[in-house]
Amino acid sequence: MNDRVLRLLEYDKMKDQMKQHVASSLGRSAVDELQPMTDYADIKAQLEESDEGAAVIRLKGQAPRGGIFDIRPQIKRAEIGGMLNESELIEISATIHAGYQLKTFIRSLIDDDLLQLPRLEAKVEDIHALQGLEQEIKQSIDDHGKVLDSASSDLRRIRQRLKTTESSIRSKLEQLTRSSDHQAKLSDAVVTIRNDRYVIPVKQEYRNAFGGIVHDQSSSGATLFIEPQSVVTLNNQLREAKADERDEIERILRELSTLVMNNTGGLLENVAILASLDFIFAKAYYAVSLKAERPTFVDQQMLEFSRARHPLIPQDEVVPIDVALGDEYQSLVITGPNTGGKTVTLKTVGLLTLMAQSGLFLPVASGSTAGIFQTVCADIGDEQSIEQNLSTFSSHMTNIVEMLDMINHESLVLFDELGAGTDPAEGAALAVAILDEVKSRGARTVATTHYSELKGYAYNREGVMNASVEFDVDTLQPTYRLLTGVPGRSNAFAISQRLGLDKDVINSAETHVSQETREVEQMITSLEEQKKLAEQDVLEAEEIRRDARQIHRELEKEFEAFQAEKEKELEKAREQAEAEVKKAKQDAEDIIEYLRELQREGLEVKEHELIDARKQLENAAPKTAKKQEKVKEKTRKQQAIELGDEVKVISFNQRGQVLAKVSDNEFQVQLGIMKMNVKKDDMEKIKSEPKQSPKPVARVQSNQHVKPELDLRGVRYDEAMHRVEKYLDEAVLAGFQKVDIIHGKGTGALRKGVKELLKKHPNVKNTRDGGMNEGGIGNTVVELK
Incomplete structure (x- = not known):
């Protein structure tokens, strides 16, 4: 994209906003390098990355990005054999740890099935652990950049010697300062350091009382800082120990730098991945701050922004607009008064298009669509050049000439005040010609203008739509709302009247306006009113739809609650039924065991005992089972029982034979050795197998009934x-x-x-x-x- 166009559409200011959400200089560099793309696959991939980052932020509120540093200069110095200092090594360790933390964080979201993050997963999988290098650095250097005693056994021994020598020096000097013989010779009873050696402050006149070396004196010359002869040897030993300490620290740092050099490849890959991740989450945080949505991106030259907001205007001040281009029409001509919001609309369309092609979410309502344009051309604002001695008109025409050289069917063209700065008649004619030329090349165009001649432009050409910015005559203020399909109308007479201009003057002015112009103004007024009514109807319909959705959600919740309660009651009933069945089985087993016991003892079971047992079995039968038997009971009540029939007694689960009819609903049944009176509905007739025709036998009639x-x-x-x-x-x-x-x-x-x-x-x-x-x-x- 042309740098001038990016500047005109304030693309860099938008990037400055995004930089507020990076966590490292790596992320800042990635934002600096951000440019609109023109390849559909690249744009879609970037949008998907932004979408995954936004999903993480929505779920977790944040992503761990602390401790990321741009360690590429340190890696380069280590690679050529340079020695890294303590702070540089700490930054390398922190960056390794940050990569591990971020990798663990993303993996946990995926492993717990909280989110599907294929692009972030692919990135973090390539992060090298390098925990060995991290541990080596942490075990050698603390968070404040000091080399630890544990870095090596030699360093621990040297530092122990330092402490011992230092303690001996202080002890000797403190003895001198506490001595009553020497206190009068000292300016102050303290031990201090000069030239990295321990000294005491001695009065000038007693400079020879202690011997040793003078290292400094006060500004007045009255005090000399002397290293007494008694501690000179110890101070020399202390200096030697410090030199040994420096040598050992340098050896440790060189050793760690060599480790860094050996892991150059992994570190550089980690840096690149962390820069990308920081950038992705910066885009996500920026989207949250703008209350932005992911647009539907299509591989076409079109856009449809619903409730679009310019990202650089404070959210409590910006007026959302609805704008579409490239589907039903390819050119949009916006008319209206100055300061009415025409230029803001133009910049909103341009900047949001560039943002979408940069893989960013847009400050629009969900369902908005963005397309892809190979070139975005813009002529916006007054770019009069004093150095080139160009007027406003000449400056605009210079830009337009350059634009026409690159415009084609894959271009988005933005004209602000097309044809302004010259004679109105010629300017309007030139504007129409330029719009026709751009349209003939297939480009998508948004143009703003003052010229009333262009109000009828859209009515005479296919694929062109009028639009205007609304103006409130009552408050004499623009509303900044974009009215698509309605051309802007002149408010000069209404504004003049509101400001107190004499009515006669206004009437006189109206006589100079042609009938055709008045009719056009009346038509525009009518269109505005119809547009408002239509928008009001849309708002009411949307409100009804929201209410319906709310009612639907509430009904769904109530239904789910009902279903849950129903399932709960069914489960409770099932548990009760199971308990009753279990109890019935136990009771039945007890009764059967009782009868078996009687049989084992060889006792005859009396009929009244069987009746009692039968009643116990009937009482033991669970209610659920009885309900399931209702249909069978009905069938049994309807069946015909005859003498001699073989039947099954339900309550005993035994087969028997009908001996006699006691009543309509009761029969005497032979059950083995027992005879019992059984209700008709407690019996099931057993279908006997077809018998073979018996051989002819002489039958003797008997009046006496034969029992089985x-x-x-x-x-x-x-x-x-x-x-x-x-x-x-x-x-x-x-x-x-x-x-x-x-x-x-x-x-x-x-x-x-x-x-x-x-x-x-x-x-x-x-x-x-x-x-x-x-x-x-x-x-x-x-x-x-």
Whole structure:
């Protein structure tokens, strides 16, 4: 970009603002080197870096940038074999530590999944740790730049000798100053230093009382500073020790400088990365100070700035403007009075374009768009040159001629008061011709003017838009608001009237204005009013939209709270259900264990005990399970139960056979050796497998009902055998496939006899002992053919 254009658009002043946010001279140098770019990929990369820096600042409030120094001169001197001093080495150590701190900080944000920072991550990954060099320097030099005793064993020994010798000298001299014989000979009873040697102040007349060497005297000559003969040797030893100390310190510094030389490559890379990081965070802090936003950047010659603010105008004074160019129209002509804000608008457009192409955030509303221009040309302000004997008009035309040599379809052109400084008619005609020429080259143009002839320019040419800066006639002050689509109108008559000019004079002046001009002014007034109404409608719509968004957010929060409460209640219900199920299982196990215990003891379970157990099981059933059974209960209530049906008793989870109907809703059911009255809705009818057609058998009609069991307990052996044979015949005729012969345990004789008979009976297919719930060995289950 042209340096003159950068100066006109105050680009350097903007950079001076940004320098307030750097942390080192490295960052300051990076800001000094900042220039607008013209490559889309480079600009996008810089904007992404600024975006990541701003994200870090938004999340953490700051980034650790302390301790960064420009150590390149020290590195260069070490590289050629020079010795670095203590302060230079401390700066190198601090810079190494700053790099490590910044790398750790960025890595923690990424590792904790707080932010995605691909560009910052790539930079910090290349920072060399160099902690060995840092530790060597820190162990040798303290923060104040003093070489530590721990730097070497020789230095520790030398400094111990220094302290011992110094202590001996002070002790001898203090003895002299405290001696009553010598106090009268001294100007003051103190020990001091002259020429790096310990001395005492002696009166002139007693100069020979102590012997030794005179090193200095007072301005009056009345006091001599003498090194007594008794401490001359010790002072010589002290000087030798100090010389040894200097030699050892120099050796240590040279050793550390050699270490620096050996790490030159890593240090220089760290410096370059830290300069870049300091610059990135300076851009981020600058964006925060401006309340700036990242623009949408496009590879086109266009811009659309919403509520744009000039960064050099205080935020409490600047008036935001909305300006667009390059999409619907490529030229914008701004008219209006002086001091109305036309030039500020022009500079805002130009400076924000340069900032965007420098990879900076812009003081605009979110959603604003910036494009890329290969050249930005500007003719702004009165640049009259006395040295070149050029008038205002000549100065402007010289600039415009130079601009026309470089303008093309990728240019942004800014004209301030185009055609001013000469005859209005010729100036207006020249302005129109220049605008047409620039437009024909495809450049994007923003021009300000006083000429009323240019108000109709936009209406006669496609791709050109009128705009004006608003003026408040009531306060006689500009509002600095930009009205796009409305040309500026003359306020001379209104202003004159407000200032008290006689009405007759104003009426007379109006007669000299053509009808066409008056119509144009009326049209402009109408456009301004319509523009205001439209803007008012937009503001009201935006307010309604904000309210709607707020209501939507509140409803979302309430819904989320409701969902959370609902989930909480469901979880609570699930926990209660689980507890009830657990308790029910335990109760059921206790009841079953009780029944098993009775069976093991060989006791007959009474019906009332079974009823009690059943009630306990029913009470143990959890409510949640009962709710889940509602549909099944309804189905069971509707099912048809008939005598002889095989059913499942739900509460006992046992299979049985229906023996008799007690009532419409209750049946007697055989459960193994037990008979129970069971409710209809506590039974499920079991679908029996299709039976093979039995062989034709002569059936004997019997008026007596045949039961699916024969109880022989208490019957004598012979009678029992007779009953079994008779019962088996009746059971076959009744169509039973399975019956129970209950003979009890007793001595086993009856059981043995029954077993033998069943083995020989022609209608018996198979036999087995009863199961745990079928009476055990006291019952034989018979399968009939």
